[in-house]
Amino acid sequence: MNKIHQGKTFRERAREALKDDFMRQAVRKAVDTLETRKEEATDALGNWDQWREQGKRIREHAVENLDYYLSQLAANVRNNGGTVYFAPEAKDARQIILEIIKKHGGKHIVKSKSMVTEEIHLNKALIKEGLDVVETDLAEYILQLADEPPSHIVVPSIHKSRDQIAELFSNVAREKIPNDTPSLTAFSRKVLREKFLQADIGITGCNFAIADTGAISLVTNEGNARLTNSLPKVHIAVMGMERLVPSFADLEVLLTLLPRSATGQKLTSYISITNGPKKPEDLDGPDYFYLVILDNGRSRILADTEFRQSLHCIRCGACFNVCPVYRQVGGHSYGSVYGGPIGSVISAFLTNDMERYGGLAYASTLCAACSTVCAVKIPLHDLLLKLRHRYVTHKYTPAAERTVFKLWRTTFQNPKTYRLAIKMAQKAQSPLVNNGYIIKGPPPLSAWTNSRYFPKAAEKTFREQWQQQHH
Numbered sequence: 230m231n232k233i234h235q236g237k238t239f240r241e242r243a244r245e246a247l248k249d250d251f252m253r254q255a256v257r258k259a260v261d262t263l264e265t266r267k268e269e270a271t272d273a274l275g276n277w278d279q280w281r282e283q284g285k286r287i288r289e290h291a292v293e294n295l296d297y298y299l300s301q302l303a304a305n306v307r308n309n310g311g312t313v314y315f316a317p318e319a320k321d322a323r324q325i326i327l328e329i330i331k332k333h334g335g336k337h338i339v340k341s342k343s344m345v346t347e348e349i350h351l352n353k354a355l356i357k358e359g360l361d362v363v364e365t366d367l368a369e370y371i372l373q374l375a376d377e378p379p380s381h382i383v384v385p386s387i388h389k390s391r392d393q394i395a396e397l398f399s400n401v402a403r404e405k406i407p408n409d410t411p412s413l414t415a416f417s418r419k420v421l422r423e424k425f426l427q428a429d430i431g432i433t434g435c436n437f438a439i440a441d442t443g444a445i446s447l448v449t450n451e452g453n454a455r456l457t458n459s460l461p462k463v464h465i466a467v468m469g470m471e472r473l474v475p476s477f478a479d480l481e482v483l484l485t486l487l488p489r490s491a492t493g494q495k496l497t498s499y500i501s502i503t504n505g506p507k508k509p510e511d512l513d514g515p516d517y518f519y520l521v522i523l524d525n526g527r528s529r530i531l532a533d534t535e536f537r538q539s540l541h542c543i544r545c546g547a548c549f550n551v552c553p554v555y556r557q558v559g560g561h562s563y564g565s566v567y568g569g570p571i572g573s574v575i576s577a578f579l580t581n582d583m584e585r586y587g588g589l590a591y592a593s594t595l596c597a598a599c600s601t602v603c604a605v606k607i608p609l610h611d612l613l614l615k616l617r618h619r620y621v622t623h624k625y626t627p628a629a630e631r632t633v634f635k636l637w638r639t640t641f642q643n644p645k646t647y648r649l650a651i652k653m654a655q656k657a658q659s660p661l662v663n664n665g666y667i668i669k670g671p672p673p674l675s676a677w678t679n680s681r682y683f684p685k686a687a688e689k690t691f692r693e694q695w696q697q698q699h700h
């Protein structure tokens with residue numbers, strides 16, 4: 230677990246984040262730009278809703294038939310000369326990858342951006358073994374230097390300024406690197422080029438594996454995944470077990486949705502399709518190809534018919550960009566590798582820790598903006614509401630809150646106690662009311678009134694008004 234993810238609760242981290250004006254402004258500016266570009270790209274494509282519907286159907290079909298497509302994928306990867314491992318847990322995946330590296334005597338490792346390797350905390354495990362590991366995606370390289378986890382699944386260093394990046398790079402260079410974009414990118418290019426040439430192992434994620442051919446696809450804007458999977462002698466790809474499509478025809482639909490939804494691009498600059506190790510007729514490519522397929526809680530989600538849809542996610546990040554909570558508190562506040570609305574849904578299941586992560590269901594206003602933009606139509610707000618229900622059912626909410634809701638239920642179940650409670654509230658509220666609102670309520674009402682106004686109870690109830698008007 231990274232230092233930013235340790236210890237504190239979502240509320241504590243969010244409270245700190247709300248004081249960080251720079252971060253909030255940077256996040257808002259970046260996600261606004263992404264949103265505008267996305268709207269332009271989807272308008273230009275036309276029939277966006279139908280594309281989303283098609284994407285939803287493809288993901289649904291793949292997830293509903295995951296056992297079949299996983300075994301087809303594994304068989305085809307082996308036919309192509311690759312090796313397949315299934316890793317039930319994060320620790321198994323780390324162990325498998327370490328053993329592959331040791332078998333090939335690997336020392337220098339280049340990685341391209343991969344959320345699934347963040348999920349299994351791979352870098353830390355490799356570095357602990359004395360291996361030289363470098364992230365080659367520019368944003369991930371910045372975060373590696375800063376020892377921070379990503380704060381967005383598509384634009385991981387969205388919260389960093391050019392000044393902060395220049396300082397990180399200057400520390401590596403041991404000289405001042407100017408904070409303009411050309412200087413910063415030129416510096417990282419120079420450093421990373423050397424790392425690519427030196428590397429004996431390349432580790433990538435996998436945007437989508439294609440079951441009927443055993444190929445994997447990688448989508449980047451920097452071309453670093455292509456260098457990672459073709460320059461070193463060994464290529465290890467790590468994928469979440471749900472990240473597959475049946476065929477290239479399905480991939481075409483998802484690659485129409487993903488870049489538009491993620492960054493507002495028609496296509497990313499590079500789409501790499503890898504089909505196992507180098508063949509005799511190939512000019513370049515790795516001598517060895519390994520595919521590590523990770524479960525790590527996905528079977529739990531698959532078995533849970535209420536939450537299974539969350540496995541349809543294609544990690545476009547669009548739900549982050551429109552979420553009013555994410556826009557204010559940024560990605561680190563969630564305390565999970567996966568933040569935003571989708572992270573709030575899946576973190577408790579992936580970690581099997583409802584007590585710690587189930588409360589992320591409350592990191593939402595339930596406005597449904599996430600569901601409205603989701604590239605594959607996952608009803609995220611609905612899943613967040615269901616997760617709240619699970620959280621409450623497990624009794625993880627504070628005891629005082631549970632007591633209040635019990636009283637509330639008892640009161641509402643009986644018309645006499647309800648009317649009595651309303652009368653009492655009308656009387657008790659008067660010293661607290663200002664301009665029609667309760668501004669400073671006593672506990673537990675203060676949890677609400679500390680940050681917003683609570684409307685006062687009406688002088689006359691609806692029943693009283695009705696009776697007056699109709700009798």
Ligand code: SF4
Pocket residue numbers: 541542543544545546547548549571599602603604605606607609
């Ligand atoms: S839940 Fe939907 S919008 Fe959010 S990242 Fe996944 S596919 Fe994109």
